[in-house]
Amino acid sequence: MMKNFKTIISVILVFCSFLAVAGNTPQDKKVPNEINVGLATGNAKVLSSYFNQNVELVVLDNDNVYSKAQAQQIVTNFFSKFPPVAENAFSIIHDSGKENAQYVIGKLKTEKGNFRVYFLLKQNSGKQYIHQLRIEQQ
Template sequence: MHNLKRIIFFVGLLFSVAGLSANSFQEKIPNDIIISLETGNAKLLSGYFNQNVELVVLDNDNVYSKAQAQQIVNNFFNSFSPVPENAFSIIHDGGKADAKYVIGKLVTEKGNFRVYFLLKKNGDKDYIHQLRIEKQ
């Protein structure tokens, strides 16, 4: 009986720690990135772009400068406006301290898109190195 209590305690502890680490990871994703996707704000999003960004947005698939990437994403948001409420939701995220990825769903007025981005830390700031917005 004593061993059963220990096992239950350790299993509970394991789930608690796993829950805490998942929540703390999500907090490390800059909120402005989420807001920019929810509102279709390419300028805010581009503030997190690395100097060169691997970008896949509809027919655009290449490595672009920060300014070019902002223009492409802006054109996308002009054509596919996010719905007003809860337009972007995170489906999965992971990574490590200096590189994180997010997979999410973007709901627009003209359909749903799968969004993937890769963040890498440079100094104390996260930068988007890859961004994919693909039709679901």
């Protein structure tokens, strides 16, 4: 009888610890919807409002650290050459992170093919900023 009681208590404690860990997932880990919309609609201005002051950018032949304004221009040029298809052009495949950093892997459907999109978000002063953005042809 005592052995069963200890087993039940152990199971309850393990279950409660899983709930505690799952409950500690911060709500700010979600990707801001404006980023998804910016990618899905090809709106570089909306997307660049989340760029950090300097962004590590890899888009086609551009591979460097650029200022926010330069990065916006490069992304604008990309979207003019590769306009996203209608709604749901961008979908998140995977996202993960810890504390104040999150990475996202997604798929962008354009009129001229599909692209894999990677970006790194870091939180600063309560807002998430894109520090790295990669758009690579699949």
